[in-house]
Amino acid sequence: MSMSTYAREDRQAREPEDPRRAAGARRALSRWALRLALREWRQRVLIVVLIAVATAATLLGIAVGSATPGTPNAGTFGTARTRVELPGSTPHLASVIARIEKAYGAGSVIEDLPITTGQAGGADLRAQDPSAPYTRPLLALDSGHYPASAGQVAVTAGLARLYSLRVGSAWHVPPGAGAAAGRIFAVTGIVEDPSNLLDEFALVAPGQLASPGDVRIFLGISMDSAAASAAGNVIPRSAIVSAPEPSNALVSPATVVLVVSVLGLVFIGLVATAAFTVMAQRRQRALGMLSSLGATEADVRFVLIADGLLAGLAGAAIGAAAAAGAWFWYYPHLETATAHRTDPLALPWPAIIIGLLLAVATSVIAAVWPGRAVAKVPVVSAISGRVDPPQLITRSLRPGILFLVGGLFLLFVSGGWDDGGGNSGRYAILAGLICCEIASALLAPFLVDRLARLAWRAPLASRLAVRDLERYRSRSGAAMAAVSFAVFIATIAIIIASVRFDDALDYTAPNMTSSQLIFYTPGNDLTQVSPGQFTPAAKLAAAKAQADTLAAQLHAPAPLELDVPVSVHVSMPGQPTQNQFGTIISLHGRGFGGTTWVATPALLKAFGISPGEVDPRADVLTVRAGLPSTGGLALVNGAYLGNPPNEPCPAGLCILSPVIQEVSKLPAGTSMPNTVITERAVRALHETPVPVGWLIQAPAALTPAQINGARQAALSAGATVETKNGQLSLGEISNGATLGGLLLALGVLSMTVGLIRSETARDLRTLTAAGASARTRRALTGVTAGVLGLLGAGLGAVAAILAGVVWAHSSLIQTFGNVPWQDIGLLVIGMPLIAAIAGWLLGGRAPSAVSGQPLE
Template identity: 75%
Template sequence: MSMLTLERDRPVREPDDPRRAAAARRALSRWVLRLAVREWKQRILIVLLITVATAATLFAIAVASATPGTPNAGIYGTAQTLVQLPGNTPGLPGVVAKIERAYGSASVIYDQPIVTGQAGGADLRAQDPNAPYTRVLLALDSGRYPTAAGQVAVTSGLAQLYRLRIGSVWHVPASAGASAGRAFIVTGIVENPSNLLDEFALVPPGQGAGLASSQNVRIFLGISMDSAAASAAGNVIPKNATVTAPQPSDSITSPATIVLIVSVLGLAFIGLVATAAFTVMAQRRQRALGMLASLGATERDVRFVLIVDGVVAGVLGAIIGAALGLGLWFWYYPHLETATAHRTDPLNLPWAAVVIGLLLAVATSVIAAAWPGRAVSKVPVVAAISGRISAPHVVRRSLRPGLIFLAAGLFVLYFSGGWNGGGGDAYLVIAAMIACVIACALLAPFAVDRLAQVAGRAPLATRLALRDLARYRSRSGAALAAVSFAVFLATIAIVIASVRYDDALDYIAPNMASNQLIMYAPGNDPTQYQPGQVTPAAKLAASRQEADTLAAQLHAPAPLELDLAVSVNVTAQGQPTENQSGALVSLHGPGVGGRMYLATPALLKTFGVSASQVNPAADVLTVRAGLPATGGLALVSGSFIAESPPGCPAGSCILNPVIQEVGKLPAGTSLPNTVITEQAARALHETIVPVGWLVQAPAALTPVQINAARQAAVAIGTTIETKSGQLGLGQISEGATVGGILIALGVLAMTVGLIRSETASDLRTLTATGAGWRTRRALTGVTAGVIALLGAALGTVAAFLASLAWAHSSLTQTFGNVPWADIGLLVIGMPLVGAAAGWLLGGRAPSAVSRQPLE
């Protein structure tokens, strides 16, 4: 009876005097701070958890906000309308003046393409650096802008190509029209900060001072053509002009949405890892808190101790994490500029989101500390002093809310529109994803409990580890939720990337491999001209010979000739008479992008495709998996594209062509990934024109080799193309997989260390009874492996359920190209690595076989 009386909690009255309450709070705060200093070795892990999570969140916010840049600014500057005119427009100066009188002041840029040996070339450009709408398209790196005739400023790429520096004399290449051969003195190095890939030589503004003629004129207007003022001014733009306007960027991938996603998910990550840490800390302090309660402290006082603990850890972690995250950002942003090809102001960050992230880190730390504090404060005094663990909560309390959150998230995703829903439901999708993550956190304790119930026939170490997880499932559940969170994000990223890269009509892939190079025939650079033009015989022979020489220098096989099937001398409205290549078009939407080379016997042999593997009735061969099953397609000639006649007339159109998938064809966008057969070219009455040569070296091309090839191309007036920075599905998927595994293993290492330290008394008892290093290793290995396996399974299942609900109307498109090997690596490989690491690092014997002393 006396023991029952001792264990019964009796409420203690709060001090009536507010001054006594304040003094008690100060005393408790000082006690917490002294303990924090004394237990710095235990605290450093908790602060490290919050620091890493905060730094990762702030770094992700910075990268997410800076990566997209301002795509419209790279084309339109700050203008509302862009008018492009051919340089041969009759009375061009008068036309430009008339447009300015009608629509207000304008910024005008004159461009004359020049050949630089690299696909894309460069421009000889007349532009005013102080023009109102194009200032963001021009920046001075060194020197000064040209101000008089005979002066020029060049980009760093041209300076490197022509070995120029400030004060050098540059002679315009022969490809620059009437300006060819002119000599200019270099006055500065410039760039387009919105597009660092834009190569140009800047001359004084206006046509005549530095630019003898132009091929293209861009007029930037500050007025929208849809406005009332533009309607009142009338239409004074010539018919041969192209008028475009910036496109709105409000979508699910907008920087604001990305920052919101990163901030909220970063908060969830901080909360999960901090909850696990503070739960262990609260359990470790249970005896000291019991002694505090025996001296008259109320439940509120006990909770106050842990809240102050959370404030101290949260503030320290937020400050150190902010310094670390911003330091990483200032180190990384130059590399980001290179990867995204635009300048980034490192201080132009969404500071409101950064401050909110820091405040949320502290607030989440406090909540994570208060949650276990609530449970510890209700432990009876005698039980707390004895160090006994209270019985776990009934798992149904977390099972039901978990199922409710999961059902709510899937319901919202199901009705959010999927891939065709646009950007209007972006915030609903975010909320639904967060609901799925919360469901994982709530279902984690249930999964741990159910696994422990089936461990009766397992070996001793395994049985003890599983039962410890269930016994301490408030902290093991938080660790499991954190792992499932990382796996959930990685799986979602892999699925979305696989869908984006599996669109047969809007094909996305790297342009070519790092060991491949294409030398184009003069006049057939696809980035500057309409490919398929007939090259004079002498230039064609010189280009072919140069391609052979280049292949020999690179120890590569003989170059492969790339041919296009074209309609000769096609006249299109607003365009010069030229050869027009055929295309595979969709009758119900956008066409199939990319050039369609001719499937010559040499091309098929180069890629290992034998004649017996080709369907004799095939019109098109492709490596794109979904293209043969795509309906509503037509294979058309160049004349059909120019005239757009009704129906599908024979001789210029093949409706529903026979498309055969050939996996041996290359996947690059600039390579023959989709080719037209010779019989289809004959049916469309097309002419075969050589347009380039593909060189495949035995190893990746070095910058020196690429520069030498570029110099050789300049000498004969043509261009080359090499691998660009476009990532492939494999690179994105592998990056998401590796990132998810690293985050999960990092969380696993920290949380398993906390959980095993919580069971240190059990480990001492096992050691005292004769358990050896194998048992200790097995305990840690099983703990790590089980948490990793359950977290991977829970995160993957939740991610696939979310994907199924969101894209229920296009399941084939969503799951047809998922790299299952990467998913398997997450679900199987990561738990094996975690278990192996735990087994290798978990054999250390306890320092002493004794009871933990009171703090």
């Protein structure tokens, strides 16, 4: 009888296992796996940290995505479906409000009366019911209580600092508040508008404003509904009726959370697969001893699954702790950037819990696949350590190409920037992004294979490093896919952020830096009225003296006078005759260039622009990169805007296709002279320069105390000041996305390269014994990190750009016209260089011994 026949008969005669014995064996294996994990904690640090980094990035993305306001509806409309704005001068105002509420249902009414505070934008004396149904999102109590009767008021924190108020103080309404000026109120609390932290107001009880400046009525009915049509139109012609924007925006918080959660899960799976493949290879000898003691293949797989569970639990716990710490540190900065109050604990907890569970489940699933391969290794081979070298598996490119084509097709039909597909369009975008990332993961091993075929002429160390990546293609491919994921997300974020900043006419940026301050002359608040109004000589001189004093107190140079070119005494339809400033407009109706300034010699000198740098033919100097190349523009004076003639661009009122020169030395802030008109163009348009303010450049960022002191000084002179608000610039958003992607990719690279190099430690011992120098060892690590980083970053960037091109196929110029390619270049080129240099510097240590691997 042959040996195989005997073994077959022996298995047939074997009695079934006792379930109790099997359960006891699993408990013993679990205890053994736990003890081994605790003993080998140093070898597991990299794997656990990999999972922790991926988990922390996913959870932090969920928190930021859910806390960022997706649309401005809450800050403008509350929960109302219609807002009606009435001038305070409306005849029989109370009866008009009663008639509107009778026709369309009870509404929430807010009455505002502007008051002068010395800060640009001013503040309002506001009558509002805190319990009104539609305006609750617009009001929150920080301390004290709401005013309940006449003579009581609650103020915002900014007004409390300005007037040195606290709960229990008495507040005298400043001059310039109409009939309310001089009234005395007792402060009962500190309030805020949580949807707009820049909104400064003093809250009084409803009915306390006898002559409001304007009235807002919030209604729960849409004017397009059948009920509103049946009620008829009872709204006066002088009213402004508006409705909230549709809430199906592409970047809504729900969409962001969904995208981040799913893509984060893919990232965790890619990282964990590479990690557990290396862990299974490292544990082969111990698992071989386990098999020699009678463990079955299922038992060996169970040990690897237990390893995955333990590593997943540890990584998820550490990642959750890191994400919590980062979130509690970051959310105040998010509030400042968005001017929106954020409750740090009001998070989508089901999504976070599911994310943690999925992180553990993904870790376990990632441990199953290498566990199946290790369980099939013969016992003798596993114990001896002489395991067969990795086999190169020839796979088809077809799956990767199919996923890529499918993802691009879904993005193509998703609706683009118009989001024509609604909810289905958002899900198509999500599915398309996932398909593109899966395609990157499937295509990554082929890039390694093709590179290895081209490395035969490279130096020895580089050739060995590249061939190691090819030999361990399953590990290097997963690591490359994880790097491409980080670069893919960062590139997509940069492209999307750049779209909001692409229109040079609709210019978006921070208003100024934190060390700058503009002291406006009385009546020329840039945020409230049309600047360029004449200020009486006495007031102008007093304001100039106050600006000089303020600059001296801030240890700043002499203030820079800011002039606006205006047409004098322009009759505006429906408005009193006033000075009207000139600006740049689009003759195709695309936009309005905003406030422009006069390029006086003092202004050019202050920003380091010499006369030789200015083109003698230039009509406009600007820092806006896309403005010189924008077609269909005209430089017009105020009379053209006040009463446009029939002619498209009459001489003397307009300069068609002005010569615009880009000057990078001009400041970029929206309230700063980022676009200036040359004095030659001012004369050609018959305009008059009018001083509207003085720019003060402090040597350091202004403190809250200094800002408050400036507001007090402006208030005493009847003027206003403007300082930096929380608006982010494209550079800040792009740099944040670049830094996040860079750090995430470098973290994955450093830990993955450590895993791959530890897996090839036996080869490194052999090379060292054969006389390989520290330079060779450094080259091995540096080339491994650099090649993985370059291929992964290139794959991620190309996939993201392809996805962006296909998704925004109908608006490519809008999408890619203002992309900061230098940030994407930093990801694709700078990150691999950093990884290669770090690998070179840290990879020269010689192996501790040239002996065989000890038995665990």
